[in-house]
Amino acid sequence: MLLPAMAAAQGTVQPGDAAAGKVAFKRCASCHQVGPAARGAFGPQLNGIVGRKAGATADYRYSPAMKQSGIVWTEQKLAAFLKSPSEVVPDNQMRFWGIGDERQIANLVAYLRTQR
Numbered sequence: 001m002l003l004p005a006m007a008a009a010q011g012t013v014q015p016g017d018a019a020a021g022k023v024a025f026k027r028c029a030s031c032h033q034v035g036p037a038a039r040g041a042f043g044p045q046l047n048g049i050v051g052r053k054a055g056a057t058a059d060y061r062y063s064p065a066m067k068q069s070g071i072v073w074t075e076q077k078l079a080a081f082l083k084s085p086s087e088v089v090p091d092n093q094m095r096f097w098g099i100g101d102e103r104q105i106a107n108l109v110a111y112l113r114t115q116r
């Protein structure tokens with residue numbers, strides 16, 4: 001049996017519901033902005049995050065761990081990160097425990113995919 005984190009790492013992200021993901025994004029919005037006016041705030045802005053390199057926005061000061069992670073945020077990587085940020089990027093600065101509910105993670109990834 002695969003652990004969910006391993007399943008996510010191996011590319012089996014379930015299809016999510018972007019509308020539900022928008023609601024779930026309230027958990028992120030205290031630190032992250034999306035949309036036309038988004039800019040780096042407490043956390044980096046997340047427009048176009050699906051497919052973006054980690055640590056790549058110009059107006060945000062990332063931790064060395066994030067900048068040097070070498071990650072490209074595929075849907076699988078994002079899902080794994082949202083489940084357990086400190087496992088995917090050890091020593092990163094995001095003060096967030098991670099989300100246990102796979103469905104909510106899938107919804108968030110689906111929502112973020114719509115934010116370009």
Ligand code: HEC
Pocket residue numbers: 025027028029030031032042043044046049053054055056057061062063065066067073078082091092093094095096108
């Ligand atoms: C308490 C504030 C906080 C919350 C809540 C939070 N984040 Fe973050 N996030 C950060 C910070 C700070 C960073 C930068 C980390 C670093 O540089 O090490 C970050 C980084 C990220 C990155 C990497 C961005 C990049 O440009 O590489 C992603 C993706 C991300 N967060 C997604 C989310 C999502 C989705 C949520 C909601 C489920 C969330 N975060 C909740 C503060 C937060």
